[in-house]
Amino acid sequence: MEQKYELRLYVAGKTQKSVTALSNLKKYCEEHMKGEYHIEVIDLLVHPQLAEGDQILAIPTLVKKVPEPVRKIIGDLSNQEKVLVGLDIRPR
Amino acid sequence: MSKKIAHLKKSADQTELQKTPTGIPGLDEVTLGGLPTGRPTLICGGPGCGKTLFALEFIVRGAEQYNEPGVFIAFEEKPDELSANVTSLGFDLEQLQKQKKLKIDYVHVDKTEIEETGEYDLEGLFIRLGYAIDSIGAKRVVLDTIENLFSGLTNEGILRAELRRLFSWLKEKGVTAIITGETGEKTLTRQGLEEYVSDCVILLDHRIINQISTRRLRVIKYRGTMHGTNEYPFLIDEEGISVLPVTSLKLNKQVSTGIVSSGIKPLDSMLGKGGFYKGSSVLVSGTAGTGKTSFAASFIDKACERKERSLYFAFEESPNQIIRNMRSIGIDLQKHIDKGLLEFYASRPTLYGLEMHLVSIHKAIRKFKPQVVVLDPITNLITVGSVSDVKSMLVRLIDFLQSEQITVMFTALSLNTIVSDQTDEGVSSLVDAWLLIKDIELNGERNRGLYVIKSRGMQHSNQIREFIITDNGLDLVDVYLGPEGVLVGSAREAQKLxxxxxxxxxxxxxxxxxxxxxxxRRLLEARIESLKTEFESTEEELNKVYIEEDIKRGIAQETRQFMTEFREGKKEAIKGNKSNK
Known part of the structure; x- marks a missing residue:
C-alpha cells in the first residue's frame, strides 16, 4: 500500500546514537503521522554500497524520500521540533 | 628474538621512512622519493593553484605507472566534470574506472537539504571510503577538498573530532592519502587541517610578479626525512604537472675530458685543448650585432655535422628567421632539421616566467636528448626577472645540463659597459668558458675583436683575435699589433699594405x-788604375832621367877615355875600346 511518508534511516551497526535515533523517529511518527509512514532501516555495515546513492556522510541520517523534496536529517533526532520541520510536518 | 632484532636493525638501516612515488616529474626528486607511504599528506594552496590536478595526477600516475589503484573522493566536482577536465591531459578516467584501477566517489554536501539534530558522526563517510578502498584494493586515496564538509555541516566540534578520527583511520588502513585544502588567511588551510595532517605538508602557490605568473611548490614539512626546502616552480601543461628539478643538493657531477670543437678552427687553437670540454657551459657575450647568433649557429652547425643532436632555444628570433639569416653566411641549418639532428624551440621571454622557461627547457631537453644546447640570448630573460633570478635559473639549468653531459652555449647581449658588467657578473662566474666579442672602433669603422676571457681547465690564449663573418662562415684572424697599437679591419689591412x-x-x-x-767602387777602382798608370809614367819618367844620365855618364866616360888614349896616340885603344863596347 502507498504510504504518505517514506523514510529511510541509515545506521552503522547498533550504536547508541542509532538506537536513540530509531526510537525517537518511531515516537514522532506514531505521534504525527500514524499509519501514513514507512520506515526502512539500512545498516551500512551490511550494505556499504548503499551509502553512495543517498549521499550519506553522517550517521545516523534520516532521509525523507517521499514526499518531495528529499530531505536529510542527521543526528540522533533528539530535537523533536527540528525533526518535524525537516519532515515538513511543521512549517519552517 | 635475535632474528627480530636483526630484522629491525635491517629495516632501520634501509630506510627511515617508506615513500610512495607520485610519478609527477620532479616532485619525487624534491621529496627524495615521494610522499610518505601509508600516511596522509596535505596539499594546500589558493584557488586555481592546481591542488585538484595535483591530487588527481597522483592517483592516475599511481594507477598507470605503479599499479596502485586509487580512490578519489571528490567534494567539489562531479566525476564527469573531473574526467572532462583532465581529458586534455591524456588522463582517461573512464577507462581507469572500468579497469578497476580508479574509483571516483562524489560526496555531495548541501546545507539546504540537511537538518542537524543531536549527536552524529561521520561513519557514513568512513564506510563509503572503506567500501571504495576495499572494492578495488586501493593504495592511494585523495580527499578533495574535505573542508567542504565545514560548509555543509554546522557542528564544528563533531567535524573536528571526526576528521582527527578519519586521519588516524586512514593511517590504520595503510593508504597513502592526499588531502587538499584551501589556504586560509593566517593558516595554511581555512579550517586548520594542518593540525591533523602532520606528516607531510606541501604548499602550492600561484604568484604574479611583473604581470607574469609562476606556479610554485614548497614542501613545508616532511617528518622523518630530508627534503628540498626551497620553492620549486612547477608547470601545468598538456602532460600534467612537472615540478622543476632544481639544483641538486650536491656538487658532485661527473665530468668529462672529452672536447667539443667550437666550430671555428682558430678559436679551437686559442682555447688550448682544441675546443670546449664536453658538458661544459660557454658564454658568448657581446654588444649588438657582434655576431653572437652566428657564432652559436656555427657551433650548432658543426655539432650537427658531427652527428650530435642539438637543441636551439631562440628567445629573440623565430627559427625561420635564424635559418634564413644563417644561410647568408653559408650555414645551412635546414638540412640538419630535416635529418632530425636539430630542433628549434622558440618562445618569447615574456610568454611566461623564468621558472616556466626553465621547466619548458627541461622538458624539451629530456624529450629530445641533445648533446649540444644553445640558448640565444639569455639576456632577454632578464625582461621577465631580475639579474639574480636569471642567475639562479641558469645555475639550475647548468647544473642539470652538466649532469646530463650536455654542452651548452649561452649568448648574452651587453648593451653598454655598465649593463654588460652586471650581466656578465651574474652569469660569468657560473660558466666554464667565456668568450667576449667586442666592438673595436677605429678609423670610423667597427670591427669585432674576440677575447677568450676564461676557459676553465685550459691554457687559453690571451690574444685578441679579429672575428670575421664571411660568406663561408666565421673565421678569426690575428689582429695587427704594431707600434700604433692593436689594429683591426681596414686599418689592419692598411697597415699590412x-x-x-x-x-x-x-x-x-x-x-x-x-x-x-x-x-x-768601380769609380775608385778606375781611379786607382789611372793613378797606377800615372805612377808608372812618373816612374818611367824618373827612370828615363836616370838612364839618360847613366848613358850620358857612360858616353862621357868613354869619350874621356878615348880622348885620353887618343892623346896618348893609341889608335888601337880606340879600336879596342870600340870592340869592348
Whole structure:
C-alpha cells in the first residue's frame, strides 16, 4: 500500500546514537503521522554500497524520500521540533 | 628474538621512512622519493593553484605507472566534470574506472537539504571510503577538498573530532592519502587541517610578479626525512604537472675530458685543448650585432655535422628567421632539421616566467636528448626577472645540463659597459668558458675583436683575435699589433699594405745603395788604375832621367877615355875600346 511518508534511516551497526535515533523517529511518527509512514532501516555495515546513492556522510541520517523534496536529517533526532520541520510536518 | 632484532636493525638501516612515488616529474626528486607511504599528506594552496590536478595526477600516475589503484573522493566536482577536465591531459578516467584501477566517489554536501539534530558522526563517510578502498584494493586515496564538509555541516566540534578520527583511520588502513585544502588567511588551510595532517605538508602557490605568473611548490614539512626546502616552480601543461628539478643538493657531477670543437678552427687553437670540454657551459657575450647568433649557429652547425643532436632555444628570433639569416653566411641549418639532428624551440621571454622557461627547457631537453644546447640570448630573460633570478635559473639549468653531459652555449647581449658588467657578473662566474666579442672602433669603422676571457681547465690564449663573418662562415684572424697599437679591419689591412710597401721600398732602396756602392767602387777602382798608370809614367819618367844620365855618364866616360888614349896616340885603344863596347 502507498504510504504518505517514506523514510529511510541509515545506521552503522547498533550504536547508541542509532538506537536513540530509531526510537525517537518511531515516537514522532506514531505521534504525527500514524499509519501514513514507512520506515526502512539500512545498516551500512551490511550494505556499504548503499551509502553512495543517498549521499550519506553522517550517521545516523534520516532521509525523507517521499514526499518531495528529499530531505536529510542527521543526528540522533533528539530535537523533536527540528525533526518535524525537516519532515515538513511543521512549517519552517 | 635475535632474528627480530636483526630484522629491525635491517629495516632501520634501509630506510627511515617508506615513500610512495607520485610519478609527477620532479616532485619525487624534491621529496627524495615521494610522499610518505601509508600516511596522509596535505596539499594546500589558493584557488586555481592546481591542488585538484595535483591530487588527481597522483592517483592516475599511481594507477598507470605503479599499479596502485586509487580512490578519489571528490567534494567539489562531479566525476564527469573531473574526467572532462583532465581529458586534455591524456588522463582517461573512464577507462581507469572500468579497469578497476580508479574509483571516483562524489560526496555531495548541501546545507539546504540537511537538518542537524543531536549527536552524529561521520561513519557514513568512513564506510563509503572503506567500501571504495576495499572494492578495488586501493593504495592511494585523495580527499578533495574535505573542508567542504565545514560548509555543509554546522557542528564544528563533531567535524573536528571526526576528521582527527578519519586521519588516524586512514593511517590504520595503510593508504597513502592526499588531502587538499584551501589556504586560509593566517593558516595554511581555512579550517586548520594542518593540525591533523602532520606528516607531510606541501604548499602550492600561484604568484604574479611583473604581470607574469609562476606556479610554485614548497614542501613545508616532511617528518622523518630530508627534503628540498626551497620553492620549486612547477608547470601545468598538456602532460600534467612537472615540478622543476632544481639544483641538486650536491656538487658532485661527473665530468668529462672529452672536447667539443667550437666550430671555428682558430678559436679551437686559442682555447688550448682544441675546443670546449664536453658538458661544459660557454658564454658568448657581446654588444649588438657582434655576431653572437652566428657564432652559436656555427657551433650548432658543426655539432650537427658531427652527428650530435642539438637543441636551439631562440628567445629573440623565430627559427625561420635564424635559418634564413644563417644561410647568408653559408650555414645551412635546414638540412640538419630535416635529418632530425636539430630542433628549434622558440618562445618569447615574456610568454611566461623564468621558472616556466626553465621547466619548458627541461622538458624539451629530456624529450629530445641533445648533446649540444644553445640558448640565444639569455639576456632577454632578464625582461621577465631580475639579474639574480636569471642567475639562479641558469645555475639550475647548468647544473642539470652538466649532469646530463650536455654542452651548452649561452649568448648574452651587453648593451653598454655598465649593463654588460652586471650581466656578465651574474652569469660569468657560473660558466666554464667565456668568450667576449667586442666592438673595436677605429678609423670610423667597427670591427669585432674576440677575447677568450676564461676557459676553465685550459691554457687559453690571451690574444685578441679579429672575428670575421664571411660568406663561408666565421673565421678569426690575428689582429695587427704594431707600434700604433692593436689594429683591426681596414686599418689592419692598411697597415699590412703599408708594411708591404715599406718592404718594397726598402728592398728598392737597398738595391739602389748597392748599385751606388758598386759604382763608387768601380769609380775608385778606375781611379786607382789611372793613378797606377800615372805612377808608372812618373816612374818611367824618373827612370828615363836616370838612364839618360847613366848613358850620358857612360858616353862621357868613354869619350874621356878615348880622348885620353887618343892623346896618348893609341889608335888601337880606340879600336879596342870600340870592340869592348
Amino acid at each position: 703599408l708594411e708591404q710597401t715599406g718592404q718594397a721600398l726598402h728592398t728598392h732602396a737597398i738595391s739602389r745603395k748597392d748599385r751606388e756602392l758598386t759604382r763608387k
